[in-house]
Amino acid sequence: MIAKVAFAAQHVVGGSQGWDQSTDFKSWSSGQTFKVGDKLVFKYSSLHSVVELGNANAYKNCDISSPIQSLGTGNDVVKLDKPGTRYFTCGTLGHCSQGMKLKITIIKGNAPSPTLSPSSSPSPSSITPPSSTSSPTTVIDASSASQCFTSFFFLLASSLTLMVSLIKQS
Numbered sequence: 001m002i003a004k005v006a007f008a009a010q011h012v013v014g015g016s017q018g019w020d021q022s023t024d025f026k027s028w029s030s031g032q033t034f035k036v037g038d039k040l041v042f043k044y045s046s047l048h049s050v051v052e053l054g055n056a057n058a059y060k061n062c063d064i065s066s067p068i069q070s071l072g073t074g075n076d077v078v079k080l081d082k083p084g085t086r087y088f089t090c091g092t093l094g095h096c097s098q099g100m101k102l103k104i105t106i107i108k109g110n111a112p113s114p115t116l117s118p119s120s121s122p123s124p125s126s127i128t129p130p131s132s133t134s135s136p137t138t139v140i141d142a143s144s145a146s147q148c149f150t151s152f153f154f155l156l157a158s159s160l161t162l163m164v165s166l167i168k169q170s
């Protein structure tokens with residue numbers, strides 16, 4: 001549950017009703033956000049199965065003659081590994097036409113941000129060093145120059161007082 005919030009989400013298809021003819025998959029999927037890395041979990045009885053269809057036409061016509069994959073464990077996990085649209089239906093005769101079909105759109109989730117940040121971070125870091133190195137060097141130069149002056153004046157003043165005291169003594 002904690003991992004679900006942080007990273008990949010697990011979408012139990014149809015919610016508590018599961019993968020069944022009675023479930024309204026359109027309204028269920030409209031309330032979900034499918035991101036790359038998420039998982040679909042199909043929970044169903046032995047009356048059903050999961051058939052993934054390759055295109056919108058097959059989905060529309062309930063054509064399960066050339067599926068991408070067929071699952072039948074009753075607790076199938078499908079990983080959403082790339083963005084795009086995926087189509088699922090039930091392999092049991094008549095169930096697809098009864099509305100037991102699911103079309104989902106997978107969007108790029110948190111996946112693109114780690115690849116974007118390294119390319120965007122070098123430019124600020126390459127801009128910052130010249131401005132930060134040029135100003136400290138001028139600051140260091142000025143402070144060392146003023147330090148030089150103070151030590152020079154201090155030396156001059158102390159030598160003058162020494163000369164004055166020497167003159168007074170003699």
Ligand SMILES: [Cu+2]
Nearest residue numbers: 048090092095
């Ligand atoms: Cu079915």
